[in-house]
Amino acid sequence: MVLFTFLCSLALAASSLTAAVPLESGAQPHPEQNKAHSNALAKSQSSSSSGALPAPLCFPSLGFQMPLFLPKDNTHWWCDPTTEYAFVGFSYEVTACQSREQLHKEFRDIRQHFSSRYVRLYGACDRDGFYDDIVDAAWDNGLGVHALVWFGFDGSDIWISRRDTLFAALHANPKAKFITRVVQFGSEPLFDNVLPHDQLAEQVILAKANLSSLNIPVTVSELAYGYQERGGAQDVLDAIDSINIHMLPFFSQNASTSDKAWPLVLNDLQWFIDHGNGKKMYFDENGWPSVTSPSVQPNSPLAVADIPNEHGYYILLDQHCEDLKSVVGGGVGWFAHIYSDDQEPGYGIYNSSGHLKFPFAPRTHC
Ligand SMILES: *[C@@H]1O[C@H](CO)[C@@H](O)[C@H](O)[C@H]1NC(C)=O
Ligand SMILES: *[C@@H]1O[C@H](CO)[C@@H](O)[C@H](O)[C@H]1NC(C)=O
Numbered sequence: 265m266v267l268f269t270f271l272c273s274l275a276l277a278a279s280s281l282t283a284a285v286p287l288e289s290g291a292q293p294h295p296e297q298n299k300a301h302s303n304a305l306a307k308s309q310s311s312s313s314s315g316a317l318p319a320p321l322c323f324p325s326l327g328f329q330m331p332l333f334l335p336k337d338n339t340h341w342w343c344d345p346t347t348e349y350a351f352v353g354f355s356y357e358v359t360a361c362q363s364r365e366q367l368h369k370e371f372r373d374i375r376q377h378f379s380s381r382y383v384r385l386y387g388a389c390d391r392d393g394f395y396d397d398i399v400d401a402a403w404d405n406g407l408g409v410h411a412l413v414w415f416g417f418d419g420s421d422i423w424i425s426r427r428d429t430l431f432a433a434l435h436a437n438p439k440a441k442f443i444t445r446v447v448q449f450g451s452e453p454l455f456d457n458v459l460p461h462d463q464l465a466e467q468v469i470l471a472k473a474n475l476s477s478l479n480i481p482v483t484v485s486e487l488a489y490g491y492q493e494r495g496g497a498q499d500v501l502d503a504i505d506s507i508n509i510h511m512l513p514f515f516s517q518n519a520s521t522s523d524k525a526w527p528l529v530l531n532d533l534q535w536f537i538d539h540g541n542g543k544k545m546y547f548d549e550n551g552w553p554s555v556t557s558p559s560v561q562p563n564s565p566l567a568v569a570d571i572p573n574e575h576g577y578y579i580l581l582d583q584h585c586e587d588l589k590s591v592v593g594g595g596v597g598w599f600a601h602i603y604s605d606d607q608e609p610g611y612g613i614y615n616s617s618g619h620l621k622f623p624f625a626p627r628t629h630c
């Protein structure tokens with residue numbers, strides 16, 4: 265019952281946010297802010313000459329033509345992350361262990377209907393060969409993948425065998441390094457306290473070493489609050505290659521309607537700008553629910569969960585496309601959480617009968 269426990273974890277997030285130091289305490293501008301920001305900017309500008317080809321000659325830019333044969337290596341394969349911002353794709357939960365056919369059908373829809381560049385995996389499927397099915401579906405549809413080592417919420421060590429299985433597949437499947445943009449540890453390992461932050465940082469460093477011959481970077485998928493409640497976990501922030509942020513402003517104590525959520529988004533984003541040392545940032549778990557449930561409860565009496573507000577959150581991100589583009593690291597790329605209500609009730613772009621809940625054609629550039 266990964267889904268149920270995830271929802272519980274959101275509820276826990278809710279209750280601990282209520283009880284703990286308010287998220288909003290970081291909102292006051294502080295003196296280092298501008299300095300950190302300009303250092304980070306300088307850093308990203310000097311690293312932009314990566315040798316990457318421009319779109320549409322780089323994977324997975326819109327318009328890229330998949331080659332008939334595998335390239336020799338992936339060094340001139342990927343688009344420069346500092347050019348990737350705006351809507352990049354969907355979170356996609358795999359706990360249902362989708363069939364190959366369903367993966368192909370939905371990845372085609374994700375690429376062609378919504379102009380996605382990436383899929384961010386969420387949850388876990390322990391079926392033999394499942395990641396090979398993901399690789400094939402992604403390759404055939406021109407999508408990059410943010411793969412995931414899933415901790416779950418049961419406090420067990422199953423993540424270790426999941427990590428080993430994933431890494432073995434990444435090494436064994438010749439296509440895997442061409443579609444796997446990053447490996448995430450998640451979801452919310454700091455917030456859930458599945459490992460002390462220094463051990464998590466060490467796992468990230470070990471994973472980077474393991475995957476370095478494949479040129480696959482490593483990250484952690486986490487809330488700002490997850491870092492903040494672990495004293496900032498600067499060791500983790502320093503270890504990760506990109507910052508994969510959970511942006512869920514519905515749970516803020518200041519939440520009301522999604523059209524008023526921008527200051528809440530900025531509050532968390534600014535924390536990562538201040539502490540992230542200029543690294544590329546994604547909102548990789550990012551959305552607003554259309555329903556509450558016993559385990560998805562707001563921390564603000566004014567927070568509204570309905571379809572117009574779920575839709576409104578993505579409109580808000582589109583309206584701030586230029587602002588997100590100008591963020592250090594080449595701009596924030598955002599994922600919509602999540603593809604279908606079947607994967608997480610209330611967060612889907614599709615409802616559980618397979619109908620779009622609202623028109624969804626977010627900007628992919630600005
Ligand atoms: C949340 O509301 C409080 C009280 O009005 C305010 O002081 C704080 O700055 C707000 N935080 C954000 C992130 O908007
Ligand atoms: C990478 O990790 C896998 C799974 O744990 C392991 O079998 C493999 O030997 C490791 N490879 C390197 C180069 O560390």
Ligand SMILES: *[C@@H]1O[C@H](CO)[C@@H](O)[C@H](O)[C@H]1NC(C)=O
Nearest residue numbers: 614615616617618619620621
């Ligand atoms: C899904 O959306 C369609 C079209 O709006 C609607 O008829 C249907 O009742 C919805 N299904 C659910 C489960 O909400």
